Amino acid sequence: MKLSKAQYDEIALFITTLRPTRQCMRQLKDRFPGQSQSTLLSIFSQEYQKHVKRTHWKHHAPDTIEIYYKRYIQDIKAHPTAPVLLNLSNKVDFSPALVARIILERSLQDQDGVTSTKQTLNSMMRDPSLIPDPVLANQINQCIFNDCCNGPLVDxxxxxxxxxxxxxxxxxxxxxxxxxxxxxxxxxxxxxxxxxxxxxxxxxxxxxxxxxxxxxxxxxxxxxxxxxxxxxxxxxxxxxxxxxxxxxxxxxxxxxxxxxxxxxxxxxxxxxxxxxxGYMALEEEQAGEGKSQKSQEAL
CATH class of the missing domain: 3.40.1350 (Trna Endonuclease; Chain: A, domain 1)
Incomplete structure (x- = not known):
């Protein structure tokens, strides 16, 4: 499906008002019913990736990570069954899967004998059952399943x-x-x-x-x-x-x-x-028609 630049810009502008959850696709489809679901999802994913790249630095600042982690600890104690990490990602306007990874890495720093290498983080994000804290594992699962742009499931x-x-x-x-x-x-x-x-x-x-x-x-x-x-x-x-x-x-x-x-x-x-x-056959056919026409003209 080809879109004009104006059509694309209209979709991209509307996407800036949406969160990267699976529910957002319903809003996008309702707003642009003439576009296919797969096209809208692809555009949304690409536009949100641009947003992530633009804002990545501020969410990974050490002070910000500590704020997020303390907020998570406080909220999970007060509401252990609530989707705390998912709510946090919505509040700070960042990808649920990436917020989950930030909190996981920070949490592992408090775990004795666990080294938070990139390989360890990737393994735990792909399989949250490997996470020592079952409550955090459940929270991260929720983020992974509700993120339509990032995370191991999306990959x-x-x-x-x-x-x-x-x-x-x-x-x-x-x-x-x-x-x-x-x-x-x-x-x-x-x-x-x-x-x-x-x-x-x-x-x-x-x-x-x-x-x-x-x-x-x-x-x-x-x-x-x-x-x-x-x-x-x-x-x-x-x-x-x-x-x-x-x-x-x-x-x-x-x-x-x-x-x-x-x-x-x-x-x-x-x-x-x-x-x-096919081209050679067409050439031969046209050549044959040319000869036939010349013969008719000679007659």
């Missing part, structure tokens, strides 16, 4: 969705009988940075030659597309020639401005692919 979902769309793209290529090499095959050949698929025989899409295809199970906004261009797409172009990027959840239509330079954007697998064999 697993994003990974699965990305893989699912790569499989979908592979199936589409096979349906079209297109010969290709995938990332694993390309790594065996010694390539370190590659698109998802390289076509062994290039095709034409809307009059543009395509040598490779990249799958992105996300919405293409300005900042993410700019980053992908710099870190991936131009590198692919330099090595393999012009290519196609599929943003499965849509993109800002004004971003599709690099076609003449060799980067084509689509929001679905194209139905109008012209293969070399």
């Amino acid at each position: 697993c979902i994003k990974h699965s969705i990305g893989h699912e769309h790569e499989v979908l793209l592979r199936e589409k290529l096979l349906e079209k009988n297109l010969a290709f090499l995938d990332e694993d095959q390309l790594r065996v050949k010694g390539y370190d940075k590659t698109p998802d698929f390289i076509l062994e025989v290039p095709v034409a899409i809307e009059g543009h030659v395509v040598h490779w295809i990249e799958s992105k199970a996300s919405f293409g906004d300005e900042s993410s597309h700019r980053m992908y261009l710099q870190d991936q797409f131009w590198s692919y172009w330099n090595r393999f020639g012009p290519g196609l990027v599929i943003y499965w959840y849509g993109f800002i239509e004004e971003l599709d401005c690099q076609r003449d330079r060799g980067i084509l954007l689509k929001d679905d697998f194209p139905s109008d692919i012209v293969t070399l064999h």
